[in-house]
Amino acid sequence: MARLTLTLAATVSDRSQPVLDGRIPIAGCDVVALPGEAQDIFRRTLADKAFDVAELSMSSYMVAAARGDQDYVAIPVFLSRAFRHSSIYIRKDRGIAGGADLAGKTIGMGQYQQTAGVWVRGILREECGLDTTRVHWRTGGLEKPDSRGERTRIRLPPGVDLQPIPADRTLNGMLLDGELDGLMLPPVPSALRTHPQRVGRLFPDYVAAEQAYFRKTGIFPIMHVLVIRRSLCEAHPWLPVEAYRAFAQAKAGALKALTQVNINQVSLAWAAADAARTREVLGDRMWAYGLAASRHEIEALLRYAMADGLLARAVTPEELFHPSTHSLADAD
Known part of the structure; x- marks a missing residue:
């Protein structure tokens, strides 16, 4: 089977860098990495459909999905979360x-x-x-x-x-x-x-x-989601799961790096202690991927967006994500 060449546009973080630089491959794919600034990536994805795989504003994706835009489909990889x-x-x-x-x-x-x-x-x-x-x-x-x-x-x-x-x-x-x-x-x-x-x-x-x-x-607000060109998912039905697995592996490595104490992998003097304090509040799964683990957060954001008048119709969490990823969890 010929390998698939993909353009990947994402901001650089400890959760994305290993995939962008090739340390963690997406199985079956050659990735053309296009790191960039979030707002530029969002606009080019929405206006120009410029990338095969892209980090995208969660609310912008929901607005587009609710009005029937089918160019991209998300997988439950949340590259950005932040309390606001x-x-x-x-x-x-x-x-x-x-x-x-x-x-x-x-x-x-x-x-x-x-x-x-x-x-x-x-x-x-x-x-x-x-x-x-x-x-x-x-x-x-x-x-x-x-x-x-x-x-x-x-x-x-x-x-x-x-x-x-x-x-x-x-x-x-x-x-x-x-x-x-x-x-x-x-x-x-x-x-x-x-x-x-x-x-x-x-x-x-x-x-x-x-x-x-x-x-x-129990909400750690989701900001950005990973989307894949729908036509590629239809032509290569294995792609959403393999992309999910690569980014889940990258995120797991990023969280592990926070706990290393022999040689600090993060440029903070008390990174391990800070991570432990964060875990005391957020629990063992500090940055969850997967639909099941994040359903309550997605439902809240959909509810908020509907109350804002942003959604053309009610949308379920399942509608937002490729069906092959609905049952995936961090360990998959």
């Missing part, structure tokens, strides 16, 4: 003491359909009682003007106030000028460092808030 209580920044002079106080406020973000925003809005609704339709949402570039808009088309229901900021403005500048009451996005705005008297976090002790959220819900 840390991603909410506020003006300290606006009387915002908790999530519910964001009602009536004007909040900036990079994109409405960004996965981090979907998680944060869902958390604010379900954990803080915020009616997110009462927030005025504004999108744009954080530190540099960015008028590109949403990376994939969305159609929101009436009542959602979503508008771009002026093309020559930045979210950070408008926050400092008082035109925005807060920001909701993963990068830390420079205003937090330069003007701490004006700008703070909604959850100052965000680690404690995130750990409490996990203990209550």
